Amino acid sequence: MIxxxxxxxxxxxxxxxxxxxxxxxxxxxxxxxxxxxxxxAVISAEDAAALDALGRKLVEGDEExxxxxxxxxxxxxxP
Amino acid sequence: xxxSRRDFLKTTAAASALAALGRPGLAQASxxxxxxxxxxxxxxxxxxxxxxxxxxxxxxxxxxxxEDHNAGFLCVKGALLPQILGAKDRCLHPLVRRxxxxxxxxxxxxMGLIASRFQDAIQKFGPDAVGFYGSGQAxxxxxxxxxxxxxxxxxxxxxxGNPRLCMASATAGYVGTYGKDEPMGCYEDLDHADVFFxxxxxxxxxxxxxxxxxxxxxxxxxxxxVIVLDPRRTPTSRIADLHISFTPGTDLAIFNAMAHxxxxxxxxxxxxxxxxxxxxxxxxxxxxxxxxxxFLQAWTPAEAxxxxxxxxxxxxxxxxxxxxxxxxxxxxxxMGLNQRSRGTWxxxxxxxxxxxxxxxxxxxxxxxxxxGQPNACGGVRDGGGLSHLLPYGRLVANPQHREQVEKLWSVxxxxxxxxxxxxxxxxxxxxxxGKLKCLYVMCTNPGQTLPNVDRYRKAMxxxxxxxxxxxxxxxxxxxxxxxxxxxxxxxxxxxxxxxxTERRYQLLAQAVEPAGEARPDFQILCDxxxxxxxxxLIPFRSPDEAWEEILALCKGTAxxxxxxxxxxxxxxxxxxxxxxxxxxxxxxxxxxxxxDPLVPADHPRRLQFYGRPDGRAVVWLRPYQPPAEVxxxxxxxxxxxxxxxxxxxxxxxxxxxxxxxxxxxEAVAEIHPGDAQRLGVAEGDLVEVTSxxxxxxxxxxxxxxxxxxxxxxxxxxxxxLCNRVTVDAVDPISKEPEYKICAVKMAxxxxxxx
Numbered sequence: 001m002i003x004x005x006x007x008x009x010x011x012x013x014x015x016x017x018x019x020x021x022x023x024x025x026x027x028x029x030x031x032x033x034x035x036x037x038x039x040x041a042v043i044s045a046e047d048a049a050a051l052d053a054l055g056r057k058l059v060e061g062d063e064e065x066x067x068x069x070x071x072x073x074x075x076x077x078x079p
Numbered sequence: 080x081x082x083s084r085r086d087f088l089k090t091t092a093a094a095s096a097l098a099a100l101g102r103p104g105l106a107q108a109s110x111x112x113x114x115x116x117x118x119x120x121x122x123x124x125x126x127x128x129x130x131x132x133x134x135x136x137x138x139x140x141x142x143x144x145x146e147d148h149n150a151g152f153l154c155v156k157g158a159l160l161p162q163i164l165g166a167k168d169r170c171l172h173p174l175v176r177r178x179x180x181x182x183x184x185x186x187x188x189x190m191g192l193i194a195s196r197f198q199d200a201i202q203k204f205g206p207d208a209v210g211f212y213g214s215g216q217a218x219x220x221x222x223x224x225x226x227x228x229x230x231x232x233x234x235x236x237x238x239x240g241n242p243r244l245c246m247a248s249a250t251a252g253y254v255g256t257y258g259k260d261e262p263m264g265c266y267e268d269l270d271h272a273d274v275f276f277x278x279x280x281x282x283x284x285x286x287x288x289x290x291x292x293x294x295x296x297x298x299x300x301x302x303x304x305v306i307v308l309d310p311r312r313t314p315t316s317r318i319a320d321l322h323i324s325f326t327p328g329t330d331l332a333i334f335n336a337m338a339h340x341x342x343x344x345x346x347x348x349x350x351x352x353x354x355x356x357x358x359x360x361x362x363x364x365x366x367x368x369x370x371x372x373x374f375l376q377a378w379t380p381a382e383a384x385x386x387x388x389x390x391x392x393x394x395x396x397x398x399x400x401x402x403x404x405x406x407x408x409x410x411x412x413x414m415g416l417n418q419r420s421r422g423t424w425x426x427x428x429x430x431x432x433x434x435x436x437x438x439x440x441x442x443x444x445x446x447x448x449x450x451g452q453p454n455a456c457g458g459v460r461d462g463g464g465l466s467h468l469l470p471y472g473r474l475v476a477n478p479q480h481r482e483q484v485e486k487l488w489s490v491x492x493x494x495x496x497x498x499x500x501x502x503x504x505x506x507x508x509x510x511x512x513g514k515l516k517c518l519y520v521m522c523t524n525p526g527q528t529l530p531n532v533d534r535y536r537k538a539m540x541x542x543x544x545x546x547x548x549x550x551x552x553x554x555x556x557x558x559x560x561x562x563x564x565x566x567x568x569x570x571x572x573x574x575x576x577x578x579x580t581e582r583r584y585q586l587l588a589q590a591v592e593p594a595g596e597a598r599p600d601f602q603i604l605c606d607x608x609x610x611x612x613x614x615x616l617i618p619f620r621s622p623d624e625a626w627e628e629i630l631a632l633c634k635g636t637a638x639x640x641x642x643x644x645x646x647x648x649x650x651x652x653x654x655x656x657x658x659x660x661x662x663x664x665x666x667x668x669x670x671x672x673x674x675d676p677l678v679p680a681d682h683p684r685r686l687q688f689y690g691r692p693d694g695r696a697v698v699w700l701r702p703y704q705p706p707a708e709v710x711x712x713x714x715x716x717x718x719x720x721x722x723x724x725x726x727x728x729x730x731x732x733x734x735x736x737x738x739x740x741x742x743x744x745e746a747v748a749e750i751h752p753g754d755a756q757r758l759g760v761a762e763g764d765l766v767e768v769t770s771x772x773x774x775x776x777x778x779x780x781x782x783x784x785x786x787x788x789x790x791x792x793x794x795x796x797x798x799x800l801c802n803r804v805t806v807d808a809v810d811p812i813s814k815e816p817e818y819k820i821c822a823v824k825m826a827x828x829x830x831x832x833x
Binding site (some may be wrong): 001007011040046063068 | 085088089091092093094095096097098099100139140141142145151152153155157158159161162283287288290291294298314317319496683
């Protein structure tokens with residue numbers, strides 16, 4: 001199990017729309033935002049590829065996301 | 080109340096993300112059983128501060144340092160650093176070659192063998208029979224010991240390193256223009272710029288935390304413009320107001336045309352030119368402003384556009400935005416400019432734009448070269464760990480500099496050789512020619528990274544060559560060629576200083592014990608010194624002791640950081656030199672009167688470029704010259720190599736991380752759909768990319784942002800070596816290879832559906 005804190009950077013005005021999409025993603029918990037274009041989220045998944053899945057698939061697949069920046073990653077030996 | 084470890088991790092993760100948004104009070108993590116040790120990211124040259132979380136003697140977590148320049152942010156690579164320490168291919172004990180095999184050995188056996196082979200070679204063939212190839216990833220103290228041992232102990236300047244492959248042209252650009260290496264600006268300039276001129280840099284992927292800062296400035300500033308100059312459309316282009324794609328290698332023409340427009344439209348600062356600038360051509364500073372204006376007359380936007388295959392209006396727009404009065408301009412570049420056979424010129428032409436407009440040395444206006452490795456600046460460029468350098472701005476070829484260093488090192492006059500040693504590619508050619516018998520490679524992977532790599536892989540396995548590789552991982556594409564492999568401690572397993580892009584020095588504290596039998600390179604080199612009779616020259620018992628000597632070496636130079644005591648480095652979240660006394664706050668912008676300690680507040684000019692005798696920076700007259708190899712009928716495609724977000728250099732670290740290994744670890748050949756159609760190539764097909772030097776097979780991927788007529792692949796894959804294809808031509812000034820441009824052909828091998 002891996003748990004990551006990330007900041008999702010969006011284009012201006014898109015934070016709410018991106019947040020709405022992210023809450024549909026299993027293992028993603030939106031923690032808040034700056035009200036403009038950044039979201040704080042926690043990702044937890046049995047398979048640590050979830051972090052990469054956000055970083056890569058969302059950036060490549062969502063034109064409104066400019067980047068996903070981890071601020072913390074911790075691991076739990078329990079699955 | 081107790082919380083589970085899972086809850087603790089989630090709370091900590093949320094707290095760190097919210098803190099990065101400036102909302103730290105919304106979630107607070109329990110301290111749990113984690114001990115947090117202050118450190119710095121192991122990857123790129125941004126130098127992000129972070130804390131290493133240790134539990135039970137193991138690194139279990141990292142979190143960004145909110146008090147450092149990165150404000151708590153990390154990129155995906157940095158955030159996953161804990162996983163590299165326990166990777167399955169960590170090198171855990173020494174190995175020595177027995178025939179075709181590398182077999183386990185004791186430290187005593189391995190070090191004894193190295194010492195005897197090096198001593199024998201020096202005795203039989205002279206000092207230049209041995210050499211060292213270091214790294215911009217080694218700690219400052221490690222490079223310092225190697226430099227002193229080889230140059231003063233073994234008396235050879237066969238001492239170079241991988242910064243030659245990435246930053247040498249930036250160095251030559253700075254030295255040629257300002258007389259001293261290293262940027263004058265800082266990251267804080269990103270918060271003030273009105274115009275970003277990003278050229279030869281995919282900042283979004285290669286320096287993502289700095290890219291985030293640019294995005295923030297674009298959001299908050301008034302009409303902030305981003306110009307991206309890159310043959311490819313990359314993720315960096317997403318925030319561009321103007322993206323200029325051009326034929327590889329022709330940006331020199333574009334830079335000159337921008338300068339043409341600046342003069343033609345009255346956007347130059349003639350007072351600044353009068354007070355701060357000299358003009359040069361060739362190697363001499365012997366021209367005048369009028370010569371430069373005449374030189375630029377030929378470089379019309381139309382002429383540059385004809386050469387570069389871009390729009391003349393794009394060049395005009397870029398120049399107008401860059402030169403607009405009252406608007407601050409910051410240039411950012413990296414390997415797209417540096418890894419070129421005219422990389423030094425390309426660097427200097429960017430400096431020209433700042434000098435003719437006077438947009439330099441004030442918040443938001445600076446030419447800021449982004450660095451590729453975490454300690455290329457601090458350890459190697461500043462520390463003098465290249466074949467022509469001595470520590471802190473001194474040169475091997477300068478008798479006064481040699482005398483200074485000989486005194487500081489307490490060695491007899493004449494100890495230091497006056498002849499610069501071979502630069503990286505030539506160092507390996509010396510191995511190929513049999514002149515260099517014993518080579519010590521530390522913390523780097525030339526068996527994968529050298530251009531035209533198969534040629535030099537053969538040299539490293541040549542009969543009579545003795546190759547030592549010290550690395551945290553094995554096998555690598557270099558350690559597999561070695562006669563002795565030494566297990567090196569990695570990142571959080573040792574202590575030392577890193578110096579990043581903006582002259583920021585930071586201390587990495589040791590957080591855990593080294594894995595297996597691994598030892599810090601500092602300790603290994605000190606051991607080698609003792610075994611080869613250089614114990615008096617290298618008497619250090621700890622990196623702290625070496626640092627004390629390093630402070631003496633920098634004192635009184637333009638690099639002076641004598642105020643960076645070990646105690647202060649432990650407390651600080653990064654310090655920028657010059658910092659010449661314990662109470663000095665550090666220097667955000669060099670050469671600025673009243674800010675740089677070497678330029679007093681009452682200096683008559685705004686800036687004093689004290690690296691040059693006349694205190695003036697040099698605008699160089701540099702014409703366009705084509706790359707070393709251009710496309711033709713036989714090899715009709717341009718080949719370009721680079722990085723991707725998730726991976727770093729030869730992948731020995733990132734490909735050891737489960738998450739990152741699943742993402743883009745395989746190098747693929749990116750081509751434009753139009754080229755693919757013409758070549759009969761579909762997505763996923765296996766193709767062979769061939770140059771005059773070699774061939775490599777890749778899966779093809781079709782990318783709209785790829786410039787037609789060109790191929791891109793990343794450099795991180797140890798099974799698909801892009802450097803079998805690249806050219807080993809070098810810049811005549813910096814000696815940096817032209818990784819970014821060569822000519823290739825592509826042929827389909829098999830269908831992806833097969």
